[in-house]
Amino acid sequence: MLKKQIPLAITFITGVIIVITFFIPHPPFGRLQQDALTWYSVIFGFTMLLGVDSLVRFHYRKLRRREKGWWFSIIFYGGFLLSFITGVVSEVRFGDAFNINSSFMYFYNTILIPLQSTMFALLAFFIASASYRAFRARNIDATFLLVTAVIVMLGRVPVGYMLWHKLPNLTSWILNVLQLGPMRGIMIGIALGTVAMSLRLILGIERTYLS
Amino acid sequence: MIEALGIWVAAGLTLAIMSFLYGDNPIYKFAEHLYVGYSAGYWLIYTWHFTIKLMVIQPIAEKQPGAIFLVIPLFFGVLMLTRWFPRIAWISRWSIAFTVGIGAGLTLTGAIHGYIIPQVKATILPLWTGNGFSSFNNLVIVIGVLTTLIYFFFSRPHTGVLGKTSKVGILFIMIAFGASFGYTVMARISLLIGRLDFLWSSILKLVHFF
Numbered sequence: 189m190l191k192k193q194i195p196l197a198i199t200f201i202t203g204v205i206i207v208i209t210f211f212i213p214h215p216p217f218g219r220l221q222q223d224a225l226t227w228y229s230v231i232f233g234f235t236m237l238l239g240v241d242s243l244v245r246f247h248y249r250k251l252r253r254r255e256k257g258w259w260f261s262i263i264f265y266g267g268f269l270l271s272f273i274t275g276v277v278s279e280v281r282f283g284d285a286f287n288i289n290s291s292f293m294y295f296y297n298t299i300l301i302p303l304q305s306t307m308f309a310l311l312a313f314f315i316a317s318a319s320y321r322a323f324r325a326r327n328i329d330a331t332f333l334l335v336t337a338v339i340v341m342l343g344r345v346p347v348g349y350m351l352w353h354k355l356p357n358l359t360s361w362i363l364n365v366l367q368l369g370p371m372r373g374i375m376i377g378i379a380l381g382t383v384a385m386s387l388r389l390i391l392g393i394e395r396t397y398l399s
Numbered sequence: 400m401i402e403a404l405g406i407w408v409a410a411g412l413t414l415a416i417m418s419f420l421y422g423d424n425p426i427y428k429f430a431e432h433l434y435v436g437y438s439a440g441y442w443l444i445y446t447w448h449f450t451i452k453l454m455v456i457q458p459i460a461e462k463q464p465g466a467i468f469l470v471i472p473l474f475f476g477v478l479m480l481t482r483w484f485p486r487i488a489w490i491s492r493w494s495i496a497f498t499v500g501i502g503a504g505l506t507l508t509g510a511i512h513g514y515i516i517p518q519v520k521a522t523i524l525p526l527w528t529g530n531g532f533s534s535f536n537n538l539v540i541v542i543g544v545l546t547t548l549i550y551f552f553f554s555r556p557h558t559g560v561l562g563k564t565s566k567v568g569i570l571f572i573m574i575a576f577g578a579s580f581g582y583t584v585m586a587r588i589s590l591l592i593g594r595l596d597f598l599w600s601s602i603l604k605l606v607h608f609f
Contacts, residue, residue: 199496206500207504227448233495236446238482257428264439267440268440269440275447290559298409300438310403312584333576366539369541379518390500390503397499
């Protein structure tokens with residue numbers, strides 16, 4: 189009862205209330221959808237605490253057992269403590285850790301930004317190797333994919349214009365017309381699937397989240 | 400001096416991540432663990448500042464209208480922490496159920512109101528506009544949407560007219576994927592150029608500093 193029925197009832201009641209409020213745009217219902225988003229973020233904040241705790245415990249175990257590559261866990265703790273301590277100090281000193289002059293933001297710009305953007309930039313090389321596999325024109329479908337990708341890539345750089353001055357226009361046409369139809373179809377399909385899944389969750393047909 | 404040190408660190412970390420191109424190595428692992436550790440601390444501070452402080456503490460302290468209802472997410476948030484205690488960890492299901500309910504309710508209305516209706520409305524286009532090219536474009540868009548939707552209709556076997564239409568659909572989908580792929584490749588390449596430009600300008604700045 190407490191472990192299965194109450195959670196199902198909570199999901200049903202919450203879901204139905206949120207749906208009903210959409211159709212009653214008057215106080216006190218009108219604001220509820222907006223408030224629900226805030227509530228969602230607050231609960232997400234607590235789950236963040238759980239996630240970080242799990243990560244910290246994982247590295248603690250690794251350190252204690254001296255598992256392979258344990259000393260990298262020291263680096264993890266170094267990074268974690270650096271951001272956490274500078275964040276707390278900046279919060280106390282400036283009243284806002286995200287103040288542009290805070291030490292927290294200094295380390296954010298010095299450590300996190302370069303690491304994050306280089307991680308994403310690195311994907312360029314892996315995408316290049318993926319292109320090699322994807323772009324082999326083995327059948328008519330793959331040929332369509334290859335030709336479109338090559339036109340779009342060339343059409344977005346100056347060399348494409350130098351090759352054929354109308355290539356950028358062709359790229360724009362592909363992105364704005366040819367791609368629009370299928371992308372719209374995919375989006376409608378995803379939205380219909382989302383609606384079906386939401387209904388299954390609210391009505392208690394889908395219960396995997398409770399396992 | 401502190402600025403120069405920052406540039407050194409940022410450039411060093413950029414190279415450390417790029418060293419992965421040579422293969423998995425200790426320098427990359429160092430940068431990777433630093434990234435994960437720093438991100439964990441960053442998101443804790445971010446959550447404290449933007450969620451707990453600005454969304455909960457401030458409205459309650461300023462006695463904003465409706466602030467009393469913030470007790471609801473706080474209650475379910477605290478219940479989520481019962482996962483730390485295995486004997487009562489099942490209570491956290493109530494919080495999960497609450498967030499799933501909110502998510503399902505918002506998605507249900509949001510998907511219909513924000514996606515399905517506007518996308519269908521935008522697809523109902525005039526097939527003759529008086530201009531040949533724009534009429535052709537509209538026709539291509541309408542055929543693209545319909546054939547793509549038919550391709551994803553799995554309730555009947557794709558044979559006969561349905562099979563031929565779904566074949567046209569897959570060609571449209573391949574074109575869309577190709578365009579998205581090309582677009583993504585160029586976006587990643589531009590990020591890479593940005594990092595290389597940073598490295599180059601860092602060297603110039605340091606040369607100027609010394």
